[in-house]
Amino acid sequence: MNIKNKIKITVNGKQMQIIPKFTLKSLITKLKMPINKIAIELNKKIIDKNRISKIRLKKGDKIEIVHFIGGG
Amino acid sequence: MFDKKFKIANKIFKSRLIVGTGKYKSFSECAKAIKTSGADIVTVAVRRVNISNKNKARLMDYIDPKKITYLPNTAGCFTAEDAIRTLRLAREIGGWKLVKLEVLGDKRNLFPEMIETLRSTELLTKEGFKVMVYCNDDPLMAKRLENAGAVAIMPLAAPIGSGLGIQNKVNIKIIRKQTKLPLIIDAGIGQASDASIAMELGCDGVLINTAIAKAKNPSQMAEAMKLAVISGRKSYLSGRINPNLFGSASTSNKGII
Numbered sequence: 001m002n003i004k005n006k007i008k009i010t011v012n013g014k015q016m017q018i019i020p021k022f023t024l025k026s027l028i029t030k031l032k033m034p035i036n037k038i039a040i041e042l043n044k045k046i047i048d049k050n051r052i053s054k055i056r057l058k059k060g061d062k063i064e065i066v067h068f069i070g071g072g
Numbered sequence: 073m074f075d076k077k078f079k080i081a082n083k084i085f086k087s088r089l090i091v092g093t094g095k096y097k098s099f100s101e102c103a104k105a106i107k108t109s110g111a112d113i114v115t116v117a118v119r120r121v122n123i124s125n126k127n128k129a130r131l132m133d134y135i136d137p138k139k140i141t142y143l144p145n146t147a148g149c150f151t152a153e154d155a156i157r158t159l160r161l162a163r164e165i166g167g168w169k170l171v172k173l174e175v176l177g178d179k180r181n182l183f184p185e186m187i188e189t190l191r192s193t194e195l196l197t198k199e200g201f202k203v204m205v206y207c208n209d210d211p212l213m214a215k216r217l218e219n220a221g222a223v224a225i226m227p228l229a230a231p232i233g234s235g236l237g238i239q240n241k242v243n244i245k246i247i248r249k250q251t252k253l254p255l256i257i258d259a260g261i262g263q264a265s266d267a268s269i270a271m272e273l274g275c276d277g278v279l280i281n282t283a284i285a286k287a288k289n290p291s292q293m294a295e296a297m298k299l300a301v302i303s304g305r306k307s308y309l310s311g312r313i314n315p316n317l318f319g320s321a322s323t324s325n326k327g328i329i
Binding site (some may be wrong): 002008011012013014021031032033034036037039040041044046049062065067069070071072 | 087091092093094095099102112116117118119120122123126130131132139142145147157160161162164167169232233259279282283299
């Protein structure tokens with residue numbers, strides 16, 4: 001696909017380019033994220049992990065993927 | 073010896089020692105210390121996944137949340153909104169409702185911002201969270217947190233990570249007298265004797281991170297803390313003698329030659 005057709009999104013503060021209509025599930029799969037160990041925010045709204053295959057990403061979307069780390 | 077169960081939000085826990093998982097040299101060192109501590113609750117934090125290094129080790133691979141209760145915290149949050157966003161995300165990872173609220177007000181002394189802490193406790197409780205609250209050692213504020221729906225009161229002994237031990241025993245004792253909620257010392261413990269003192273003051277538990285994680289031998293310190301908590305609890309329940317300014321001989325004078 002021509003690079004001009006790609007759209008820009010931001011994942012954890014970093015810019016990424018994806019093809020249009022790319023789903024959130026495809027993104028999680030592409031990033032090799034273990035779905036049962038993460039939570040996902042799309043434009044500051046928490047996303048139900050059971051619904052990610054139905055969500056198509058749009059230009060300018062901001063995604064946060066978080067997990068647990070050590071803390072006190 | 074009779075002791076009531078250590079119960080938080082109607083769930084019974086075996087150990088009165090809660091351990092933090094931050095500041096260890098490695099996840100394996102952390103996992104080893106948690107094992108020797110005997111803790112069945114550990115605090116954890118919510119942060120961004122490193123998307124450029126997908127093979128980086130994860131806490132959940134070393135500490136099984138099916139075996140140990142994860143207590144998500146709000147470390148690094150300075151407003152109620154930050155704290156609520158963080159805990160909603162924590163809940164989404166795996167359904168956690170028992171949480172540790174920590175809303176800070178100052179980056180240097182890490183003291184809690186109590187107005188935001190109180191507001192967060194109210195909002196989170198309304199959302200169905202069971203909120204264990206890191207707070208200062210002010211009995212009046214502790215009462216307000218209790219009224220707002222907190223499931224545990226967790227006053228600091230001294231600033232987070234300072235290792236200074238319990239600075240205000242009087243306030244801790246007053247909070248103990250006024251509340252039936254679990255009272256857990258959170259922050260400021262430096263050595264095992266500090267944990268014993270906390271328990272001797274009548275606290276229900278102690279939460280320790282830095283004093284274990286940054287000890288030269290974390291695993292051994294974890295065991296020392298475990299024994300100190302048990303020892304302090306037994307001492308508290310056994311009913312100490314009244315302190316006396318003057319001596320009282322242990323040996324009878326009867327039959328003296």
